[in-house]
Amino acid sequence: MSDFSFVRGLRCVTCDAEFSLDDLTYTCPACGPVRGTLDVEYDIGQLRAAFIDELLKERDDRTLWRYHELLPVRDAEAVLPLPIEVSPLVWLACDPGFTAPKRLLVKDDTRHPSGSSKDRATSVAVAHARELGKTAIAAASTGNAAASLAMFAARAGLGCYIFVPESAPAAKLTQIRAHGAHLFAVRGTYDDAFSLCAEVCAQEGFYNRNTATNPYLGEGKKTIALEIWEQLGFRVPETVIVPVGDGCILGGVFKGFRDLHEIGLIPRLPRVIGVQAEGSAALASAWRAGQDACMAVSAETIADSLAVAMPRDQVKALRAVRESGGQFVTVSDAAICEAMHVLATRAGLFVEPAAAASLAGLKEAAAGGHVGLDDEVVLLLTGHGLKDIAAADRAAHNNQPIHVGLDLDEVTAALHP
Amino acid sequence: MSDFSFVRGLRCVTCDAEFSLDDLTYTCPACGPVRGTLDVEYDIGQLRAAFIDELLKERDDRTLWRYHELLPVRDAEAVLPLPIEVSPLVWLACDPGFTAPKRLLVKDDTRHPSGSSKDRATSVAVAHARELGKTAIAAASTGNAAASLAMFAARAGLGCYIFVPESAPAAKLTQIRAHGAHLFAVRGTYDDAFSLCAEVCAQEGFYNRNTATNPYLGEGKKTIALEIWEQLGFRVPETVIVPVGDGCILGGVFKGFRDLHEIGLIPRLPRVIGVQAEGSAALASAWRAGQDACMAVSAETIADSLAVAMPRDQVKALRAVRESGGQFVTVSDAAICEAMHVLATRAGLFVEPAAAASLAGLKEAAAGGHVGLDDEVVLLLTGHGLKDIAAADRAAHNNQPIHVGLDLDEVTAALHP
Numbered sequence: 095m096s097d098f099s100f101v102r103g104l105r106c107v108t109c110d111a112e113f114s115l116d117d118l119t120y121t122c123p124a125c126g127p128v129r130g131t132l133d134v135e136y137d138i139g140q141l142r143a144a145f146i147d148e149l150l151k152e153r154d155d156r157t158l159w160r161y162h163e164l165l166p167v168r169d170a171e172a173v174l175p176l177p178i179e180v181s182p183l184v185w186l187a188c189d190p191g192f193t194a195p196k197r198l199l200v201k202d203d204t205r206h207p208s209g210s211s212k213d214r215a216t217s218v219a220v221a222h223a224r225e226l227g228k229t230a231i232a233a234a235s236t237g238n239a240a241a242s243l244a245m246f247a248a249r250a251g252l253g254c255y256i257f258v259p260e261s262a263p264a265a266k267l268t269q270i271r272a273h274g275a276h277l278f279a280v281r282g283t284y285d286d287a288f289s290l291c292a293e294v295c296a297q298e299g300f301y302n303r304n305t306a307t308n309p310y311l312g313e314g315k316k317t318i319a320l321e322i323w324e325q326l327g328f329r330v331p332e333t334v335i336v337p338v339g340d341g342c343i344l345g346g347v348f349k350g351f352r353d354l355h356e357i358g359l360i361p362r363l364p365r366v367i368g369v370q371a372e373g374s375a376a377l378a379s380a381w382r383a384g385q386d387a388c389m390a391v392s393a394e395t396i397a398d399s400l401a402v403a404m405p406r407d408q409v410k411a412l413r414a415v416r417e418s419g420g421q422f423v424t425v426s427d428a429a430i431c432e433a434m435h436v437l438a439t440r441a442g443l444f445v446e447p448a449a450a451a452s453l454a455g456l457k458e459a460a461a462g463g464h465v466g467l468d469d470e471v472v473l474l475l476t477g478h479g480l481k482d483i484a485a486a487d488r489a490a491h492n493n494q495p496i497h498v499g500l501d502l503d504e505v506t507a508a509l510h511p
Numbered sequence: 512m513s514d515f516s517f518v519r520g521l522r523c524v525t526c527d528a529e530f531s532l533d534d535l536t537y538t539c540p541a542c543g544p545v546r547g548t549l550d551v552e553y554d555i556g557q558l559r560a561a562f563i564d565e566l567l568k569e570r571d572d573r574t575l576w577r578y579h580e581l582l583p584v585r586d587a588e589a590v591l592p593l594p595i596e597v598s599p600l601v602w603l604a605c606d607p608g609f610t611a612p613k614r615l616l617v618k619d620d621t622r623h624p625s626g627s628s629k630d631r632a633t634s635v636a637v638a639h640a641r642e643l644g645k646t647a648i649a650a651a652s653t654g655n656a657a658a659s660l661a662m663f664a665a666r667a668g669l670g671c672y673i674f675v676p677e678s679a680p681a682a683k684l685t686q687i688r689a690h691g692a693h694l695f696a697v698r699g700t701y702d703d704a705f706s707l708c709a710e711v712c713a714q715e716g717f718y719n720r721n722t723a724t725n726p727y728l729g730e731g732k733k734t735i736a737l738e739i740w741e742q743l744g745f746r747v748p749e750t751v752i753v754p755v756g757d758g759c760i761l762g763g764v765f766k767g768f769r770d771l772h773e774i775g776l777i778p779r780l781p782r783v784i785g786v787q788a789e790g791s792a793a794l795a796s797a798w799r800a801g802q803d804a805c806m807a808v809s810a811e812t813i814a815d816s817l818a819v820a821m822p823r824d825q826v827k828a829l830r831a832v833r834e835s836g837g838q839f840v841t842v843s844d845a846a847i848c849e850a851m852h853v854l855a856t857r858a859g860l861f862v863e864p865a866a867a868a869s870l871a872g873l874k875e876a877a878a879g880g881h882v883g884l885d886d887e888v889v890l891l892l893t894g895h896g897l898k899d900i901a902a903a904d905r906a907a908h909n910n911q912p913i914h915v916g917l918d919l920d921e922v923t924a925a926l927h928p
Contacts, residue, residue, distance in 0.1 A: 175601075177599050177601065177619075177622075182594050184592075184594065202594075205594075205622070205624070207622070207859075207861075208861070209895075209897060245855075245859045245861060246859055247859075248855065248856050248857060248858065248859040249858060249859025249860075250859075258912075260914065264904075265900060265904075267912065268900050268903050268904045268907060269861065269896070269897070269900075269903070271904075271907040271910045271911075271912075272851070272852075272855045272856075272861060272896060272903045272904075272906065272907040272910075273855045273856055273859065273861065274852075274855065274856030274910060275910075276913070276926075277910070277911075277912040277913065278912065278913050278914075278915050278922060278925070279912035279913065279914045279915070280915055280916070280917065281914065281915070281916045281917065282916075282917050286917050289917075290915075290917060290919065290922065293919045294919065294922050294923075294926075297919065297923065298926065434689070435689075435691075438662075438665065438689045438690045438691065439665050439689075439690055439691030440665065441665065441666060442624075442662045442663055442664075442665040442666025442667075442690065443666075444624075444625070444662060444686065444689060444690065478626075478897065479686070479689060480626060480686070480895065480897035480898065481897065483682060483685050483686075483900070486685050486686070486689045487681075487682075487685045487688075487689075489689065490685060490688040490689040493688045493689075493691060493692075493694070494688075494694075495675075495684065495688075495694040495695065495696035496693070496694065496695050496696065497677065497695075497696045497698070498695050498696070498697055498698070498707075499697070499698045499699075500697065500698065500699050500703050500706075500707060502707065502710045502711065502714065505695060505707065505711050506711075506714065508695070509693075509711075509715065
């Protein structure tokens with residue numbers, strides 16, 4: 095058990111107070127509700143001695159647990175063989191429709207079992223819940239996180255309790271219901287559902303898989319960075335572009351690179367660029383105003399996975415951009431639809447709007463001089479296109495069927511107008 | 512090029528007439544339209560000498576091209592690095608709700624890029640089209656095959672032409688339209704769309720990716736069998752259970768095992784059991800009646816991927832069951848929904864109805880004595896649950912949200928009734 099994880103402790107992102115892993119706490123009592131989750135810290139000295147490239151070259155495990163020394167679960171027995179394998183990192187060998195860096199890759203997280211990056215955080219959460227002896231797990235979410243949790247809870251034999259605002263559209267709940275999760279439709283807002291979920295977890299002893307609360311979720315997401323590093327032959331690109339809602343993925347990706355840097359496995363940090371939808375840009379606005387806290391916005395965007403009024407992991411997201419020399423950019427819904435179209439028609443990549451925001455964000459970042467044409471750039475694709483057929487339909491609206499009779503001439507005329 | 516593939520020729524499934532690969536023909540002129548595609552034959556002597564377990568152990572390629580000697584594409588340059596990786600083969604470690612064999616595995620083809628097994632056939636078709644110098648590829652389909660083709664054509668930079676009956680529901684066409692395929696809505700039936708597609712291919716020189724026609728598609732599907740064999744440590748299970756519409760996947764899976772058997776790599780053939788929906792059971796009916804040709808049925812089932820009036824690869828499908836000592840079983844829509852529910856809630860596997868038919872079919876086969884409780888059995892899961900949200904909703908209808916106010920007591924009462 096001692097060599098399985100080199101996790102050491104937790105630290106408040108605001109005041110730097112330290113917490114031990116055993117008196118598991120989700121918030122810092124000194125700071126009250128901080129604007130993000132606690133930092134998870136590792137024994138860097140142990141990692142420097144034991145976590146080396148050569149180790150990975152000999153490791154057959156293709157799940158994210160191949161990086162177990164850098165994950166917060168200490169009991170190897172708690173880890174189930176859930177199929178979260180290394181996701182593809184592939185060259186985007188197509189014309190994106192604007193002047194873009196030549197060395198452009200996509201990290202395709204749409205290929206995970208439930209169809210999104212959330213499976214990484216869920217995998218760590220399920221193992222942690224099992225380590226703590228929990229038999230049930232809960233979250234407040236209408237989307238990919240809840241679908242992911244419902245799937246993996248079913249696989250792990252854990253009870254699953256999901257809290258959503260009553261206004262959540264029925265179609266978004268099908269994947270959650272299909273996996274047999276207990277679904278509570280709360281008469282109130284998302285924030286109300288979130289608070290109620292926390293109360294229920296405290297009362298019932300459920301494991302709380304909520305982004306605003308649980309410090310271990312970002313540790314699952316940081317495996318995106320570890321995989322990129324390994325897939326590039328143990329080096330890092332100049333820039334990684336990440337769609338941002340709550341900021342948890344952005345903070346997680348940065349954390350992965352920062353861990354590698356602290357251990358001494360990479361000589362520099364890649365820039366991380368966060369992409370927000372124009373209609374849901376609380377973090378980008380705070381960044382531009384030079385503030386270290388967000389103002390709530392009225393979130394409105396086709397990219398439902400990015401629609402967040404008040405980002406819940408804002409400290410880590412802002413820190414990721416600041417410490418990496420990165421940037422925030424914003425993109426319109428029209429630009430997101432155009433990026434979906436380019437990815438689907440030129441690269442054969444079918445993604446949900448939030449994922450396409452990466453490519454739209456690259457266009458903004460390149461135009462703004464935040465990305466050089468000689469840079470090697472990785473775009474993170476977070477969710478599969480089948481997650482949101484209505485949005486896919488909207489993005490494809492210019493490609494309508496051609497109606498023909500049983501007549502070769504009609505087809506010929508359409509083919510050669 | 513000579514060692515890349517050991518394909519030798521084509522043979523009529525009805526009269527055994529031989530055809531060379533170079534005068535590429537899709538049907539046997541002597542037999543007229545045969546009830547299935549031509550057989551693809553390999554040089555078994557060459558394979559016996561050169562295709563051995565040890566070869567695969569050293570091969571890094573995780574796509575289906577790791578079996579390139581056993582695939583019909585002769586020009587290695589025609590193969591693109593499309594991401595059709597080996598799909599997971601995992602233990603189904605849950606109570607399926609009936610007395611089932613203990614050693615029960617699922618082959619999870621829902622994890623392919625477009626979300627279904629069809630990506631295997633498409634991968635071979637795209638490479639073959641490139642080998643022939645084609646710049647466009649066509650198919651008549653409303654479903655998974657067309658979505659797969661549209662995705663991979665976009666990735667390969669080939670033009671893509673899809674023909675569907677005008678009555679096809681709009682939602683099924685979104686994935687096809689999103690990838691920029693040229694979509695023709697034909698005023699007529701599916702058979703009309705199919706015929707028109709063939710005429711257009713002949714006139715325009717498009718590559719024809721149609722199951723009834725193209726003998727290479729089943730070769731892509733046979734990699735399911737090759738992967739199972741390799742994933743089990745170079746041995747085969749007693750039984751493989753396959754959902755059946757046209758019969759192409761069933762015939763393909765059997766072909767993979769038959770190739771291995773002919774080469775001498777396995778000592779016996781697994782039984783293949785074909786599962787049809789009760790409302791679309793042309794092959795099962797022919798089998799029960801001891802006939803070697805199907806009568807058309809009026810196909811009606813929740814499993815749209817299995818709704819086939821006249822199976823187009825019927826000779827190969829019937830032969831697969833006959834020569835392997837297998838069986839056909841039929842399952843009701845209710846049994847399919849129950850199987851979806853079991854897979855989603857107990858195994859965390861979210862599949863479309865056609866895929867769940869495998870588990871429903873196992874129940875039938877076990878009850879009928881066609882599967883022994885000591886047998887090792889593999890269930891093929893063909894398509895992802897996100898492919899058909901309406902069906903998922905129907906299967907989950909008993910799991911409705913519990914409406915609560917902002918009140919812990921209301922939740923507590925619901926949790927502990």
